[in-house]
Amino acid sequence: MSAPHPDIPHVAEARNVDWYEASARHRLTTLLDHGSFIEFMGPTERVVSPHLDLFDLPKQFDDGMVVGRGQFDGKPVLAAAQEGRFMGGAFGEVHGAKLVGLLRAALDVKPDAVLVLFDTGGVRLQEANAGELAIAEIMRALLDARAVGVPVIGLIGGRAGCYGGGGLISGCCSGLVVSEQGRISVSGPEVIETNRGVEEFDSRDRALVWRTMGGKNRRLLGVADAYADDDVESFRAATLELLASPRAFDLDALKARQHMLESRLARFGDCSDAIDVWAKMGAEQPTGVPDLPADAFQALVARIAKEHGA
Amino acid sequence: MTLDAILASLFPGGHSVTTDDRGLIFGTASINGGRTANVIGVANRSPLGIDEAASLSRRVLELVESKADGPLIVLVDSDSQRMSKRDELLGLSQYLSHLAQCLQLADRGGQRTVGILYGHTAAGAFIATALATSVLVALPGAEPEVMDLPSMARVTKLPLDVLKEKAKSTPVFAPGLDNLAKTGAVHAVWDAKKPLAQQLAALLASVSGGDERDRLGRERGGRPKAAEVAAKVAEAAARASAGA
Numbered sequence: 122m123s124a125p126h127p128d129i130p131h132v133a134e135a136r137n138v139d140w141y142e143a144s145a146r147h148r149l150t151t152l153l154d155h156g157s158f159i160e161f162m163g164p165t166e167r168v169v170s171p172h173l174d175l176f177d178l179p180k181q182f183d184d185g186m187v188v189g190r191g192q193f194d195g196k197p198v199l200a201a202a203q204e205g206r207f208m209g210g211a212f213g214e215v216h217g218a219k220l221v222g223l224l225r226a227a228l229d230v231k232p233d234a235v236l237v238l239f240d241t242g243g244v245r246l247q248e249a250n251a252g253e254l255a256i257a258e259i260m261r262a263l264l265d266a267r268a269v270g271v272p273v274i275g276l277i278g279g280r281a282g283c284y285g286g287g288g289l290i291s292g293c294c295s296g297l298v299v300s301e302q303g304r305i306s307v308s309g310p311e312v313i314e315t316n317r318g319v320e321e322f323d324s325r326d327r328a329l330v331w332r333t334m335g336g337k338n339r340r341l342l343g344v345a346d347a348y349a350d351d352d353v354e355s356f357r358a359a360t361l362e363l364l365a366s367p368r369a370f371d372l373d374a375l376k377a378r379q380h381m382l383e384s385r386l387a388r389f390g391d392c393s394d395a396i397d398v399w400a401k402m403g404a405e406q407p408t409g410v411p412d413l414p415a416d417a418f419q420a421l422v423a424r425i426a427k428e429h430g431a
Numbered sequence: 432m433t434l435d436a437i438l439a440s441l442f443p444g445g446h447s448v449t450t451d452d453r454g455l456i457f458g459t460a461s462i463n464g465g466r467t468a469n470v471i472g473v474a475n476r477s478p479l480g481i482d483e484a485a486s487l488s489r490r491v492l493e494l495v496e497s498k499a500d501g502p503l504i505v506l507v508d509s510d511s512q513r514m515s516k517r518d519e520l521l522g523l524s525q526y527l528s529h530l531a532q533c534l535q536l537a538d539r540g541g542q543r544t545v546g547i548l549y550g551h552t553a554a555g556a557f558i559a560t561a562l563a564t565s566v567l568v569a570l571p572g573a574e575p576e577v578m579d580l581p582s583m584a585r586v587t588k589l590p591l592d593v594l595k596e597k598a599k600s601t602p603v604f605a606p607g608l609d610n611l612a613k614t615g616a617v618h619a620v621w622d623a624k625k626p627l628a629q630q631l632a633a634l635l636a637s638v639s640g641g642d643e644r645d646r647l648g649r650e651r652g653g654r655p656k657a658a659e660v661a662a663k664v665a666e667a668a669a670r671a672s673a674g675a
Binding site: 159258371382 | 481485488489496511514516519521523525527532535540563577583587597602605606611614615654655656657658665668669
């Protein structure tokens with residue numbers, strides 16, 4: 122790594138950035154080694170959505186997706202970040218295609234890793250068909266990259282969470298980092314409520330949303346592989362940890378995953394709330410899990426993992 | 432076409448394909464040249480939740496492990512993903528994603544995965560089944576959609592009437608087979624009046640290589656920009672890498 126430029130604050134200080142509040146570009150530039158990020162098809166190229174005019178909606182010159190290359194801990198990586206503040210980070214045609222292109226490039230470029238900073242409500246409904254298909258293409262390209270040995274790490278902790286097809290893509294990663302603020306789910310709270318009624322899921326019950334879909338439950342269940350505080354430095358440390366032993370994409374790895382998913386059904390299939398799941402896991406005070414500070418929560422994760430070998 | 436009629440037309444040489452009480456399809460069939468095709472799927476517009484996804488992925492992994500080499504046919508007439516507190520609580524995203532990964536592993540291992548969309552499908556269930564196959568065909572009357580219009584109305588905060596009006600004139604957004612086919616999601620719509628076995632044999636004999644859906648989407652006018660954007664980003668990445 123090159124020494125930090127004298128004009129900028131110390132690197133550690135520069136990474137004292139609130140992940141949840143930061144923009145996509147700010148997350149990327151601070152996560153990667155200082156000054157190393159080079160963006161592809163950036164906003165100056167003005168590649169915008171061809172579909173939003175039909176809805177009289179404003180366009181953005183990057184369509185809410187930032188892609189490029191950089192160094193991470195001194196090694197070459199490709200990286201992408203979704204801008205949750207533009208249309209909820211949703212996948213449209215251009216937005217999705219930028220990530221498809223980046224992942225396809227990984228087959229030839231063979232970076233040390235691809236990092237994907239999710240922040241998405243799922244498919245952009247105004248261009249739903251293109252967005253849905255983009256998600257399928259991203260999953261295929263992502264798994265093709267993993268199959269040739271390029272690890273893909275997902276990072277989730279933004280305003281929009283990681284919903285819909287974004288949740289499915291995140292599940293394809295070699296490893297997933299989540300913060301407390303990161304929510305991972307397929308159907309969002311409002312969609313469940315619209316389809317099944319408020320008795321099934323009350324989307325206005327924020328505590329219910331967080332304990333069901335939020336980062337703590339996702340980490341405890343093993344949906345995510347690492348837990349980070351809500352700052353760039355913590356996400357960076359967790360990503361480095363996952364890159365030390367990324368999950369393979371092969372029969373053995375998928376058999377292990379199958380076993381994990383079936384065991385979860387057997388153990389927790391009759392639970393009706395996250396509190397019940399955490400109690401069964403052995404949390405001493407399951408109702409207190411949402412209030413646990415990060416270090417106490419990490420200790421709980423470690424203890425449960427040790428007891429169940431999961 | 433009913434599932435029974437489809438199976439009879441697809442597999443005139445006989446099959447053991449059945450549908451269980453959860454709407455999951457499992458079985459094997461004889462196809463051209465004495466080969467065996469394996470079959471999985473979702474029938475009766477059933478929702479795809481964590482239990483169903485785990486059963487389907489288990490079967491796909493068994494086939495990979497047994498080194499099955501015939502095609503793997505994925506028949507789809509599903510609801511969306513099951514929208515419930517329980518399924519989301521236990522990590523539905525991971526179960527659906529795992530199913531898609533198992534299908535891709537099977538394809539990489541030599542079992543060509545062929546999706547046949549013969550009914551409805553939507554949202555996450557669509558991505559984890561039909562769209563996770565290496566080639567997807569549809570039968571006339573198939574009804575894919577990304578999201579039902581009432582849910583779209585809730586999420587987009589647009590009135591349902593306005594959405595219904597726009598759905599009539601806007602292919603990139605509106606539900607339906609023709610619109611999905613224009614994006615390149617569907618390789619071909621089969622002719623229900625001709626034997627499906629012949630159409631399957633022709634499809635299996637055709638060259639398979641890479642993900643051509645964005646190219647199809649450009650040719651058919653449903654996705655004007657995707658192929659070009661992906662190619663340009665990939666070129667930029669290759670250039671930057673070469674220059675580094």
